[in-house]
Amino acid sequence: MENIDKKLREEAKRLLEEKxxxxxxxxxxxxxxxxxxxxxxxxxxxxxxxxxNAFCTQNLAKYVHDLISQHRESQKRVKPEDRKKKVFGVVAxxxxxxxxxxxxxxxxxxxxxxxxxxxxxxxxxxxxxLSIIVSGEDIQEGTLEGDQLVVKTTAGEKxxxxxxxLSGNCLTCKFNNPIICDVMIGEKAPAIAGAAQEYAEVEDxxxxxxxxxxxxxxxxxxxxxxxxxxxxxxxxCYCKTCFVEQSQPQWVGLGEDTTDTQVFQLMRxxxxxxxxxxxxxxxxxxxxxxxxxKFLKKLDKxxxxxxxxxxxxxxxxxxxxxxxKEHDKEDFVFNP
Amino acid sequence: MEKRLIxxxxxxxxxxxxxxxxxxxxxxxxxxxxxxxxxxxxxEPLVTLANTKNAPKNFFFPRTExxxxxxxxxxxxxxxxxxxxxxxxxxxxxxxxxxxxxVLLDMLFDQEKYKDPYYIDKRQKTTIVSLACAHxxxxxxxxxxVDGQPVSSAGADILLVDLGDQYLAEFITAKGEKLLKYFGxxxxxxAADQKKEAIAAQAEKEIKVQIPAKAIKPILDVxxxxxxxxxxxxxxxxxxxxxxxxxxxxxxxxxxxxxDGDGRRLRNWDSCMFPMFTRETSGHNPRTSQKERWxxxxxxxxxxxxxxxxxxxxxxxxxxxMYCPVNIDIRKIVEDISKL
Amino acid sequence: xxxRKFATLKRFLDYxxxxxxxxIFTWISASEGERFANVIKGVTAKVRALGPASKLVKKx
Numbered sequence: 001m002e003n004i005d006k007k008l009r010e011e012a013k014r015l016l017e018e019k020x021x022x023x024x025x026x027x028x029x030x031x032x033x034x035x036x037x038x039x040x041x042x043x044x045x046x047x048x049x050x051x052x053n054a055f056c057t058q059n060l061a062k063y064v065h066d067l068i069s070q071h072r073e074s075q076k077r078v079k080p081e082d083r084k085k086k087v088f089g090v091v092a093x094x095x096x097x098x099x100x101x102x103x104x105x106x107x108x109x110x111x112x113x114x115x116x117x118x119x120x121x122x123x124x125x126x127x128x129x130l131s132i133i134v135s136g137e138d139i140q141e142g143t144l145e146g147d148q149l150v151v152k153t154t155a156g157e158k159x160x161x162x163x164x165x166l167s168g169n170c171l172t173c174k175f176n177n178p179i180i181c182d183v184m185i186g187e188k189a190p191a192i193a194g195a196a197q198e199y200a201e202v203e204d205x206x207x208x209x210x211x212x213x214x215x216x217x218x219x220x221x222x223x224x225x226x227x228x229x230x231x232x233x234x235x236x237c238y239c240k241t242c243f244v245e246q247s248q249p250q251w252v253g254l255g256e257d258t259t260d261t262q263v264f265q266l267m268r269x270x271x272x273x274x275x276x277x278x279x280x281x282x283x284x285x286x287x288x289x290x291x292x293x294k295f296l297k298k299l300d301k302x303x304x305x306x307x308x309x310x311x312x313x314x315x316x317x318x319x320x321x322x323x324x325k326e327h328d329k330e331d332f333v334f335n336p
Numbered sequence: 337m338e339k340r341l342i343x344x345x346x347x348x349x350x351x352x353x354x355x356x357x358x359x360x361x362x363x364x365x366x367x368x369x370x371x372x373x374x375x376x377x378x379x380e381p382l383v384t385l386a387n388t389k390n391a392p393k394n395f396f397f398p399r400t401e402x403x404x405x406x407x408x409x410x411x412x413x414x415x416x417x418x419x420x421x422x423x424x425x426x427x428x429x430x431x432x433x434x435x436x437x438x439v440l441l442d443m444l445f446d447q448e449k450y451k452d453p454y455y456i457d458k459r460q461k462t463t464i465v466s467l468a469c470a471h472x473x474x475x476x477x478x479x480x481x482v483d484g485q486p487v488s489s490a491g492a493d494i495l496l497v498d499l500g501d502q503y504l505a506e507f508i509t510a511k512g513e514k515l516l517k518y519f520g521x522x523x524x525x526x527a528a529d530q531k532k533e534a535i536a537a538q539a540e541k542e543i544k545v546q547i548p549a550k551a552i553k554p555i556l557d558v559x560x561x562x563x564x565x566x567x568x569x570x571x572x573x574x575x576x577x578x579x580x581x582x583x584x585x586x587x588x589x590x591x592x593x594x595x596d597g598d599g600r601r602l603r604n605w606d607s608c609m610f611p612m613f614t615r616e617t618s619g620h621n622p623r624t625s626q627k628e629r630w631x632x633x634x635x636x637x638x639x640x641x642x643x644x645x646x647x648x649x650x651x652x653x654x655x656x657x658m659y660c661p662v663n664i665d666i667r668k669i670v671e672d673i674s675k676l
Numbered sequence: 677x678x679x680r681k682f683a684t685l686k687r688f689l690d691y692x693x694x695x696x697x698x699x700i701f702t703w704i705s706a707s708e709g710e711r712f713a714n715v716i717k718g719v720t721a722k723v724r725a726l727g728p729a730s731k732l733v734k735k736x
Contacts, residue, residue, distance in 0.1 A: 030663040032476070037663035038571040058662060063571070070625075132368055138386055140475040154386075154473070206691065214693025214731060223369075225390075225399070228610070229575035229661055245612050253593050255400030255604045259734040266692070266732075273684045285661030287389065287577045289368050298691050302684050321684075324677050332686045333679075334702040336718035595736050 004052050004119070004186045008091065011117055011183055013047040021089035021115050025063045027056040033142040034125060034149065038063060052091065052185070054144060054162060057124045059279040061099030061235035064090050068109045069238075088114055093121035094175035095279035098312030099235035101179055102275060105318055108238065118181030120189035123170030125149070126280075128289050130165045134158060168293055169280035172198035179314060199301045205294060216294075221262045223288040226254070230282035230292060231268055236275040236311075243267060269295050274303045274320035277311050338507040338516055339524035347496075347503060350518050351381050351428050359425040361395060363388045372427065386473035387431050387653065391583035393441060395427060396458045399580075401603045403454065403590070408597035422458040426515070428465045433479045433651040435466040435491035437583035443645040444586060454603070463511050466492030470535050471542060476654030478545040478667060484652055486543060487536035497532050504528050547667045548674040549638060549648055555676050556639040560631070564676055568669055569630040571662045576607035578656035578664075579633070584649045587613070608632045634669060694731055697722040 008026070015021045028039040028049040036055040040063075041047055067088050075083045092100060097116060104111060130139070130149070137153035144150075149160040163171075170176075174195045177188045205213065228244070231237045243251045244264055252267075253260040269292070276296045283292050303309050306329055309320040342350065354360055355375045362381035364373050369389045375381055405416045438459070445455035469477075469486035479486060489495040493512030497504045504524055507513045579585040589606035592599055606613060608629050615621040623629050641649035650666070657665050682701040690696045700719050704712050 031665040031668055032658070032663060035663050040570050062573075128368065136370065136386065138474045138476075154471070210690075210693050210695065212693075213691065217692040223367075225576075225580050227576035227580045227607070229573060229577050232573035232575040233661060250591075253602075253734070254589065254591055255593075255602050256398075257400065257734060259732055262732060270685065270688060273681070273688075285573065285575065285577070287581060287659045287661075295688075295692065299684065299688060302687050306683055307680065321677060321680055324680055328679055329683060330679055332683055332701060334700045334715065334718065336714045593736060595734070598736055600736055 005050065007185045008052050008117065008119065009047045009050050011185060012041065012050055012089065012091075013044045015089050015115060015117070015183075016041065016044040016047065020087065022086045023067065024089035024091070024117070025060045025067070026050045026091040026117075027052065027058075027060075030055070033139050034130070034144070034151070035127070040067075050091070052119050054123065054125050054166075056091075056093075057127075057167070057281070057284045058233065059096050059099055059235050059277075059281040060090050060092065061096050061103065062233060062238075062281070064088055064100065064114060065103055065108055065235060065238050068113055085113065087112070089117055090114060091119055092116050092178055092181065093119050094173065094177050094179065095121075095169075095277045096235075097178040097180055098175055098277035099279065101312035101315055102236060102277065102319065103238075104315065105312075115183075116178065116181040118178030118184040120184075120186055121170075121173075121176045122189050123166040123173065123176070123192070124280075124284075125162070125165045126167035126284060128284075129167070130160070133160055133165060167280045167284060169278045169283070172200075173278070174198065175277075175313065179312065199297065201294065202297045202301050205298070218258070218262070220291045220294070221265050222258065223290045224261050224265060225288055226256070226261060226264065227287060229285040229287065230290075233281040233285040234272075235279070235281070236272060236277070237268065265290075265292075269299070272296055273299050274307070274309055275311050276300055338513055339528070340505045340507075340516070340519045341499075341522040341524045341528060342503045342505060342519055344498075344502055346520070347383050348381060351375070351383075353518050354426055354428075354515065359423055360428055361392070361425060362428040372429075375428075381428060383429065383467070385429065387434070387655075388429075389581065389655070389659070391437065391581060391653070391655065392427055392430055392434050393437060393583050393586070395425070395462060396438070396455050397441065397445070397586060397588075397605075399605045401454055403601045403603050405598070405600045407599075422461050424461045424463075425458075426463045426465060428467075430464050430466045430492065431473075431653070432466055432468055432486060432488040432490065432492070432495075433477075433484050433653040434583050435464055436479075436484050436488065436651045437653075438464065438491040440584050440641075440645075440647055440649055440651070441586060443647060447645075463493045463515060464491060465494045465496065465512075465515075468495060468497040468536075469539055470498040472539060474654050474658065475544060476657045476667075477543055477652060478547055478549075478654060479652035480540055480543045481545070481547045481549045482648045482650045482652045483550070485536065486539035487532070497535060499528060499531050499535065504532055545667060547670045549650065549652075549670050552638050552670055552673045553642050555673055556635055559673075559676055560635075562676060564672065565627050565631045568664070568672075569626040572609065572626050572630060572664055573662055574609050574611060574626055574629070575661065576605075576609055577659050577661060578666075579607035579609055580605060581655040581659055583651055583653055583655070584637075608636065634666075634673070638670070638673075695726050697726055698729065 012024050024041045027036040030037040038058050071086045134153050137155045141152040147162045151158050171194045173192045252263045303320050307320040309317050360375040361372050362375045363370050363385050364379050370385055371390050372388050372392050407414045445452040472486045489508045493509045495506045505519050587606045588603050590603050592601050614623055637649040686699045689699050702715055
């Protein structure tokens, strides 16, 4: 990993020095043990901060979208002849590039406004899962030694296989290498062993009786505190004003009402049809541990099954809800 | 002050007995989260927990509160009160940092200029049983930097201190003394007091993080426009995790909900991190970006609250540090401000 | 594209545990009066059989 950090820093430094990018979004080491956090670099010297490891969780495509929209917005107040284009670099693993592909397909920005620094990925650590493994004890120190996490908690030192602490979406990931990129750092990562079982959980859930599925949905949504971290972290959730925040009409109440929370989540989830890249960002940021993936993965499965499409899997695979085929399945149509 | 000694294994039983007579909120493991919730039959209250994920402010200042209800009639609108009056309750297992948050919230909700009836009603009817931190549970704890102590009775009606082999129960207020009957009759001696003092001193030493929270007020006074504010907000997701889990954050938003002529007025938690925060009816928002919102958060905690109430609106529990999804660390922000 | 949205919506609502018969989709042309009547009869029969909705219904 040290080697990959070195290459990444060199590349980032070069991109900034050669002015090929105005700013670069990457990850730096966090202030808590075993964490990395998004960082924004404009000064070539700061490239030394960059890291790429199993603690880099967030899908940075979200920030790329934010930065470009903010820049474009700021240019509206500038005389047309003085307007400047800005190019943003981004450290991107497989799922991040899927989001970028989706943004490009949805015409959010142009390909020449971004430089993609591709990185191979073998999965990231799910902090909530890690916390469960250490029985909720405070993690005071931690290091990654090979494929083992060495974690020091109030209860003592513990060695945890990295594999056990990886995020659920990473364990069944089919897209762990960049789909598109301008520079690739390091060798491509090997395929993930569990990828063949990616829909196993969804299939199990589908087989439950209706009321059990509803009970599960209700239980999970009851955890939600409406902090909107899921929405905010999601690269596909880029509406300028979310329907939750519209007041004329008000689609959904703002309080802790059960139905309001369910409706918020339901609507957000359904906006992800053919748009969820299974990056796990919404799940990793959720402070309450709502099982959103159970529902998002279903959308992914249906889109693959019905329209043979997967969000952002290639530039040619266009968003399934923006196109159709004459013989799309219509066995659900009611014909009395 | 009444003081009692209780055996360690007796504590759960005592909580159970109180719960049989009155509503008790206690830290309970709910799936993978430790949360404050109403203790029901079969629930196991956690007595050796680190701390809960949610702050206990919810009991006095709920995430959603019905302020009033109304019905449209042929004679005009008819109004009725909000939720019925609060019942007597006991909150068990509040850590001293969280207990101190009640002292801070009292300054706002129960002050000379304004008395919040919803908050005060519940506050007066609730007894706080605090559990001192003999060993501060998190490496991120920084209560001593913001006028707190790991062993402190501020905001508590009863303070429990783990003396190793038994608990020392101190009955701080008259409200606390009402629960005296549940705690047996083993009066505490001077030795217990001494032991408590030693534990308190040791616990303070165990807090590793010190931040200059009290020194930054004069810096904030003169640096509203400082370029520093451009550097902290970029990675902020604008979610409400920090403010919703914070024991002292108390911004709210009032909205009406109507259905078929019946309506209710709600007070919901708001968050300065939300783009909707302080948006005016016209659509204009004086805080145009996350930069202004982040400045508001820092200013509110470390300057405005000090201006208004001479206290920092932070208890050092570390929840925002631990649960911020992108690791925006308030400790580092305070540190950086002190160097401006 | 509407068909695609409905195909996924119907499956999804069923998946989270709503009764499948509450989401009904069909094609009716403006000239198909009789078909329209039959569909509505069919829909009301299905919904009546399910009874009042209790899920996703907000009570003030």
